Structure formats: structure tokens, C-alpha cells
Amino acid sequence: MSIKETVSTALSRWTGEGGAESDVVISSRIRVARNLADFPFPHRLSEEGAEQVLQAVTLAVKSTGGQDAKELQMTVMSELSQVERQILVDKHLVSPDLLENYKQKAVVLNNDESISIMINEEDHLRLQCFLPGLHLHEAWSEVNRIDDLLERTLDYAFDERLGYLTACPTNVGTGMRASLMLHLPGLVLVNQISGVLATISKLGFAVRGLYGEGTEATGNLFQISNQVTLGQTEEDIIAGIVSVAGQIIASERSARQALYRERREHIEDRVGRAWGLLKHARIMTSEEAMRLFSDLRLGKDLNIIDTIPGHLITELMIATRPAFLLKIVGKELSSFERDVKRAELIRLKLSEA
Amino acid sequence: MECERCKQRPATVHLTQIINSEKKTMHLCEPCAREFQAESFGFVPQMNLHNLLAGLFHYQMANPFGQQEIPEGEKCPDCALTERKFAQQGLLGCGECYRKFANRLEPVFRRIHGNNRHTGKVPERTGGRVKIVNEIHKLKNSLREAVSREEFELAAEIRDQIKDLEKKLGGEELNSVNQGNS
Ligand SMILES: [Zn+2]
Ligand SMILES: [Zn+2]
Numbered sequence: 047m048s049i050k051e052t053v054s055t056a057l058s059r060w061t062g063e064g065g066a067e068s069d070v071v072i073s074s075r076i077r078v079a080r081n082l083a084d085f086p087f088p089h090r091l092s093e094e095g096a097e098q099v100l101q102a103v104t105l106a107v108k109s110t111g112g113q114d115a116k117e118l119q120m121t122v123m124s125e126l127s128q129v130e131r132q133i134l135v136d137k138h139l140v141s142p143d144l145l146e147n148y149k150q151k152a153v154v155l156n157n158d159e160s161i162s163i164m165i166n167e168e169d170h171l172r173l174q175c176f177l178p179g180l181h182l183h184e185a186w187s188e189v190n191r192i193d194d195l196l197e198r199t200l201d202y203a204f205d206e207r208l209g210y211l212t213a214c215p216t217n218v219g220t221g222m223r224a225s226l227m228l229h230l231p232g233l234v235l236v237n238q239i240s241g242v243l244a245t246i247s248k249l250g251f252a253v254r255g256l257y258g259e260g261t262e263a264t265g266n267l268f269q270i271s272n273q274v275t276l277g278q279t280e281e282d283i284i285a286g287i288v289s290v291a292g293q294i295i296a297s298e299r300s301a302r303q304a305l306y307r308e309r310r311e312h313i314e315d316r317v318g319r320a321w322g323l324l325k326h327a328r329i330m331t332s333e334e335a336m337r338l339f340s341d342l343r344l345g346k347d348l349n350i351i352d353t354i355p356g357h358l359i360t361e362l363m364i365a366t367r368p369a370f371l372l373k374i375v376g377k378e379l380s381s382f383e384r385d386v387k388r389a390e391l392i393r394l395k396l397s398e399a
Numbered sequence: 400m401e402c403e404r405c406k407q408r409p410a411t412v413h414l415t416q417i418i419n420s421e422k423k424t425m426h427l428c429e430p431c432a433r434e435f436q437a438e439s440f441g442f443v444p445q446m447n448l449h450n451l452l453a454g455l456f457h458y459q460m461a462n463p464f465g466q467q468e469i470p471e472g473e474k475c476p477d478c479a480l481t482e483r484k485f486a487q488q489g490l491l492g493c494g495e496c497y498r499k500f501a502n503r504l505e506p507v508f509r510r511i512h513g514n515n516r517h518t519g520k521v522p523e524r525t526g527g528r529v530k531i532v533n534e535i536h537k538l539k540n541s542l543r544e545a546v547s548r549e550e551f552e553l554a555a556e557i558r559d560q561i562k563d564l565e566k567k568l569g570g571e572e573l574n575s576v577n578q579g580n581s
Contacts, residue, residue, distance in 0.1 A: 083494065086478040090492040168490070190520070197522050203494040206529045208508075209517025211497055213490045215504055216511055218497075220519040277514025 047157055049121045053130040053373065056365035058137050058176070059160040063357050065179015069347040070295045072227040072267070072360060075138075076185040076284075077174035078193060079212045079221035081203040087213035088166045096150035096166050103165050106199035107154055114195060117156040118163075123148035132369035138176060143167050161192060168213050169221075171196070178357070180291060182224050182284045190280070209276065219276030224287050227256060228294060231266040231344045232301030242297060246270055246290060265336035265363070270294075306348055317345030325396050329382075330389035335366050358399055366391060402428035475499045528568065535564050 052058075060073040081087060082102060085095055100122075107118050123131055123144060134140045134153065139162045144151050154163035164172040173193060175185040203211040210221040217223075233239040243253045256267035270290065272283045306313055320341035324330075343359050345351040364370065366388045372379060375387060402410045408428035472482025476499065480492030491497060497504065508515045521529045538561045545554040 081494070086493040087491065089488070089490055090478045090480060193520075194523050197524055201525060202522050204522050204526060204529075205494070205497065205517075206532060207516055208497060209519060211491075211494045213492075215491060215497075215507055218508070219512065219517045222519070274512045274514070276508055276512035277516055277518060279519040 047155075047159060049119065049126070049155070052137075052139070052155060052159060053126065053133045056137070056361045056370060058139070058364075059158040060138070060176040060178050061357055061360040061364065062178055063355070065177070066181060067291075067295055068179040068356055070228055070230070070298050071180040071291065072229055073138075073176060073178055074180055074182045074185050075174055075176045075223075075225045075227075076182060076189045077172055077223045077225075078189055079169040079210065079217050080171040080173065080193070080196075080200075081211060081213070082170050083201040083203045085170065088168065088170060089213060091166070093150060099170050100150055100152055100165055102200060103152075103154075103163070103171060103196075106196045107163070109199045110192070110195040114156070114192065118154050118161070119156075120152055120154045120165075123151045123153070129369050129372050133373060136364055136367040136369055140164055141167060141172070161188065163192075169217075171200075178360075180226065180288070180295075182226070182288055186222075186224070186280055186284055216273075217275050220278070220280050220283065222275055222280055222283060223271050224284050225269055225271035226287065226291055228268045228270065228291070228298075229266055229340065229343060230268055230294070230298050231340050232298045232305060233294075234266050235305055236301045238297070238301060242294060243268070246294070249286075249290060250274055251287065251290060264333060265340040267336075267340075302344070302348060313344075313348065314350055316341050317348075317350045321345065321351060324392050326393070327389050329385045330366075330392060331385050332366065332368070332388070335388060335392065336363065339363055354396075354399055358395065362392060362395055365395070400426050402426065404428075473499065531564050531567055535561055535568075538564070 047055075060075075065071065065073070082099060085091060085099055088096065088099075091099065104120055107120060108115055110118065126134075131140075131145050131148065135142050135145065137159070139155060139159055140153050141164065144153065144164055144167055150166050152165040154165070155161065160175055160177060162174050162176065164174075173189055173196075175188040175192075177185050205211055209219040212218050212221050230239060230242075233242055246253050250273050251270050252273050253268060253270050255264065256269050270287065272287055274283070278286075320338040324335075324338050324342060339359050339362060342351065342354060343356060346354050346356055346359070368379075368384055371384050371387045371391070374391070375383075379387065400410045402408050403426050405428060410426035411429055470483065472486075474481050475492055475496045477495035478492035480496055482500070482503075485491060485496075485500070491500070505515060518533065521533065538557050542554055542557045542561065545551075545557060
């Protein structure tokens with residue numbers, strides 16, 4: 047996919063099919079931070095230095111060889127419009143940090159956007175692999191492989207005792223964050239979510255609501271990730287998070303089953319209403335859409351509705367964000383116009399399904 | 400206001416912490432604040448790590464008698480980052496900063512990571528020596544275990560492996576920014 051295609055579609059590898067445990071785990075992401083040995087970290091870097099880092103990484107990407115060298119495409123952030131940059135953030139391909147002072151910042155993507163390398167973010171390189179469902183091991187092996195290819199050309203800031211050196215000392219060591227995006231409507235509905243989240247954070251993992259503030263989650267989406275990066279191997283970190291995820295998946299499933307067993311009419315009603323509103327409403331705020339998408343996804347996972355593929359819901363979640371709507375219409379929209387456009391897009395996509 | 404810890408001296412340090420998304424302010428006297436900082440480092444997971452880290456340094460350096468002025472502190476010889484700047488941003492400036500501020504960072508690592516030694520991936524091309532060092536580190540642990548189980552034959556084998564690896568290193572001192580006990 048070229049960058050122009052990337053910013054024109056909500057589709058990405060991670061929004062697609064083929065994910066394990068996809069009734070609860072929407073996506074898996076591994077991200078490592080790397081810095082070049084001979085340069086200060088990006089926030090202490092002159093414009094000239096940042097340009098040199100950009101050149102060094104460009105060369106390293108070209109030297110990966112084979113299919114990788116063919117696929118990996120670099121885009122300097124300044125080549126994109128503000129809306130296009132925001133779309134990359136909405137697709138989780140770059141972080142919001144890459145939008146600030148974007149002059150010497152860039153992103154490298156492969157064809158299916160499963161690999162993304164941010165350049166001159168908080169660290170010189172942030173290399174991530176993003177896959178649908180629960181696939182942290184696969185994501186790590188892909189990150190590890192690309193990292194090795196880049197390191198043939200780049201001298202990383204690495205210390206014998208502390209590992210990979212990062213701008214923020216909370217990332218030092220492996221420089222790795224493993225994270226999972228989870229859909230937990232069952233635990234929210236049975237009021238067990240706060241207990242579960244508290245337990246997870248006691249175990250040393252960070253939890254946050256996605257798109258929401260703090261633990262308030264929009265659309266019942268949560269992200270868990272590791273806090274510790276020093277003193278554990280990458281495999282240990284992943285094994286830890288996979289085992290915690292296993293517990294969460296089990297409790298979410300049993301919460302859903304209990305709900306469906308004991309309050310069947312309520313759940314079916316909820317799903318049916320979401321389906322009706324999404325198919326027929328003419329004005330739809332982003333918050334309402336996220337709530338209804340969650341109900342719809344629950345209905346699909348409980349087989350109450352069987353005509354909707356899960357990946358379509360993920361695609362809609364991204365396609366209905368403000369930046370995408372702007373891109374489709376091609377001009378500024380008032381928030382009311384946006385809500386109208388959003389409802390229209392949802393109706394269209396659902397009638398195609 | 401009296402110090403809420405010793406309930407004797409007046410509280411001159413007001414320390415705000417966020418625990419489980421609840422904001423708490425502690426009012427302490429200077430000696431208690433020092434003690435509190437030494438034992439807890441004010442670190443609670445699940446919050447904005449940058450701000451927290453900055454807060455940590457800021458607090459450590461702040462004048463306890465109410466003045467808000469933070470001293471510049473030490474300066475990194477390579478990138479000129481000062482401790483004050485680090486306290487404000489929570490970001491180090493370059494690899495050398497880790498060496499320059501090693502003493503201050505050591506407790507931070509223990510607090511955040513519970514550890515101060517990397518055991519994960521080592522760069523393929525430039526990390527050859529580190530791989531050997533890590534291998535020796537692992538073998539030494541196995542050696543201790545073997546001895547404690549009184550498996551002396553195995554222990555002798557492991558000891559020989561360690562010797563071979565140490566020869567490969569050529570007995571040079573390891574160069575690291577953080578020579579803390581591991
Ligand atoms: Zn006191
Ligand atoms: Zn420095």
C-alpha cells in the first residue's frame with residue numbers, strides 16, 4: 047500500500063481477519079525503542095542532527111535487502127496534510143507525538159502496515175508490529191527480525207548492563223512495550239471491570255481505557271501493557287502479559303455467558319437496538335457510535351447477529367473518526383455535519399455487509 | 400500544620416502523589432520527607448511515568464523551605480542536559496546521561512523495574528562481548544545452584560565453561576555506565 051492509499055482507507059493488517067481469541071482481543075502490538083549511539087536523543091537534537099538520523103535510518107531501511115527493502119516505504123511527516131497525519135494516528139500507525147514539530151519526523155511502513163517505524167519520535171526509532179487478535183509472539187519475532195536487519199547498518203546506543211538506552215528511563219533495557227487491545231463489555235456490564243483492572247495493575251501492568259480518559263473507556267475497549275522493561279527478557283515480558291490476558295479472556299467469556307443465560311432478553315434487546323440505530327439513524331456522535339459498535343460486536347460474538355464480520359466493526363471504529371470523515375468530504379465540517387456524515391457512512395457500510 | 404508522620408515538627412514539605420488515580424497530598428517535615436523519599440521514592444505504577452519521574456527528581460532537588468527554585472544540578476558533558484531539565488521533562492538527553500546521572504538513576508530503576516540489569520536481547524553485530532558476559536552471568540548462577548545441590552561433577556563442568564568464556568573476553572574490565580551491584 048502506498049502512503050496515499052494508507053491514508054485513504056481505514057483498513058490495515060491489524061483491523062483485518064485471522065486473529066486468535068478475537069472475540070476479546072482486538073489486536074496485539076510489540077513496540078521497541080532504539081537510539082543511535084552517536085547522537086543525542088531527539089528532544090536534544092539539532093535540526094541538522096535530526097536530518098542525519100533520518101538519513102542514517104533511510105540507508106539502513108534500504109539496506110535491509112530482499113522483500114523488506116522493496117516493501118518498506120518512508121514518508122516524511124511534512125509531506126502529508128494535517129488530516130492525513132491525524133489519520134495515521136487514528137490507525138495507530140504513529141503516535142500523537144509524531145504530529146508535533148514534525149519537520150524531521152518520519153514513518154516507515156510495509157505493504158500491509160503491520161510494520162511501522164517512527165523516526166525521531168521520543169527515541170530515534172520506534173519499531174512496531176501490529177497484528178489482529180492475540181499474536182504477541184509473532185509480532186515480537188517480526189520486530190526482532192527487522193531490528194536485526196536495521197542493526198547491520200546502525201550503531202545502537204546499547205549498554206552492557208542497562209541494555210538499549212532510551213530517552214525515558216522507564217523504557218531502558220529491552221525498550222519494549224507489549225500491548226493488547228481488549229474488548230470487555232461483559233466485565234463492564236456485570237460491574238467487575240474495576241476489580242479486574244485493579245488486579246492487573248497490581249501485577250505490574252498498565253491498563254488504560256482506549257480513546258477515553260483514565261479507566262473510562264469508550265466502547266468498552268481497554269489496553270494493557272507491560273511496565274517493566276529492565277531485568278526481564280522480551281520472551282518473559284510477553285509470557286507474563288499473555289498469561290494475564292488468558293485470565294482476562296476467561297473472565298470476560300464467563301461474564302458474557304452468565305449475562306446471556308440470566309438476562310437473555312436484555313442482551314438481545316440491547317444488541318437489536320444497536321443494530322437498528324446504526325442501520326437507520328441520521329445523526330450519530332462519535333461517543334454513541336463507539337457504544338453501539340461495542341453492543342454490535344457483543345451481539346456478533348454471542349451469535350445474536352451473524353451477518354456482521356468483526357473486522358468490519360473495527361474498520362468502522364476508525365473510519366468514523368473525525369479525520370477520516372474530513373478526508374472523505376474533502377473540506378472542514380462542523381460537528382453537526384460530521385455527525386450526519388458519520389451516520390451516513392455507517393449506514394452505507396452496514397448495508398454492504 | 401504539624402507533620403503527619405512524626406506529628407512533632409511543623410510540616411514544611413507538601414508532596415502530592417497520585418495513587419490509583421486519587422490525588423493525595425502529604426504534609427511532612429523536612430527530616431520525614433527525606434526518609435519518605437529514601438524508602439518509597441514516591442513511585443506508584445499506572446500513572447504518567449514522565450511526570451512522575453520528573454516529580455521524583457524535582458522533589459529530590461527541591462529546596463524544602465518553600466522556595467520553588469530548582470537548582471540546575473549536574474550537567475551531562477556530552478549533551479549539556481542539566482538535572483533541572485531532566486526534572487522538568489523526565490527525559491534524558493543522550494547515552495552519556497545514563498553514566499553521568501548513574502547514582503541518581505539507580506534507585507529509579509529499582510523502583511520502576513525492580514531490577515538494574517538487562518537480560519534481554521543484545522545487538523547481533525555490536526553486542527558480541529555482551530552476549531559472552533551475560534552467558535557467564537547465567538553460568539555463574541547455575542554453578543551456585545549445582546554446588547548447593549552438591550552436584551560437584553556438573554559444577555566442575557560449568558566452571559570450565561566459565562573459564563573458557565572468560566578467556567574469550569581476554570580478561571578486560573567491562574565497560575559499563577552502571578557498575579552497580581547486580
Ligand atoms: Zn515529621
Ligand atoms: Zn547527555
